[in-house]
Amino acid sequence: MATELEKLKAGDWYCFTNEEVAARKARAAKLCQEFNAISATEPEKQTAKMEEILGSYGDNLSVQANFNCDYGKNIHVGHDFLSNYNLIILDIAPVNIGNHVMIGPNVGIYTVNHPMTAAGRRQYLAKASPVNIGNDVWIGGSVTILPGVTIGNNVVIGAGAVVTKDIADNTVVAGVPAKPIKSLKAE
Template sequence: MTELEKLQAHKRFVFNDPEIMNIKRHAAHLAQQFNQISEEEPEKQAAMARQILGAAGDDLTIHHGFNFDNGKNIKVGDHFVADYNVTIEDTAEVTIGNNVYIGPNVGIYTMNMLGTAGARRRHEARVKPVTIGNDVWICGHATIRPGVKIGDNAIVAAGAVVVHDVPSNTMVAGVPAEVVQPLSKGNLN
């Protein structure tokens, strides 16, 4: 298997492989183009974002400072907002539902370096997809780690580091993030 095939199969791979690095460089070029569009041209931003993302629903808003590793591995639903300086490290798939708001300076990551010194010297890593449900609010400066699933109607508090799945209808906070409050499943209006 090539290193890219290993990555796509979610197996251990060498992250600085030339084929993988070319994808990352192309994504960096697209991010640079996107981030040069004026905030006074939201329609242009949305059109460029649709070229970058793997899929996007209706009503798409992404602000300046958007960074990613592939772009095509990101799929977002309807009524999606990413505030300033959001990084979605989409070496693996990142699937985001409808009515999701991501606050400023949030990082969503799918790649982990391996824990041994030898693996790090060999530039080996592994990826795990991230899934975010519907009606989710991720507050500023939160970090979502590889493999995390966030349930519907969840809130991730500012500065939280999410290392485990987040149940639906809960608020998580802290480092590492823990459930701090149940949320009503009632009327979403």
């Protein structure tokens, strides 16, 4: 029989109160608390702590406090990554972010979901689906990205959008739920 952590990694329903699962979250919470306590006047220290949190990262990493995540090691960012204040990434499943990505303030990227049934929620069940974000993406302030979404290259997501479905390359989306409103020229 699979452990809860094995179920989580396989994308199956797992119990999020399980000791192994909770330990991953506790580690991430501690590291995020340490990152958020570093003064903005010490960007080198902030970057070093962020490098400890993330699974992988490219050159020119810039993350503003506050930052919170569920695991950290499932977050992979490319070169020239910039995030503004109050980024939340619930990285139960992998979150892959390309090069030259800018994220506005108060953005949430979520990979975890819960059952639609009360009985399933009472069992503390969750299921995770990865989020993939391409290159040259600008995510506006207060955007929410839901589990399982893939965002293409050269995409702009308008402030306040809720991204529930995949977004094609060279597209501007906005709204709740986010819908295409304009095409961009490929560069």
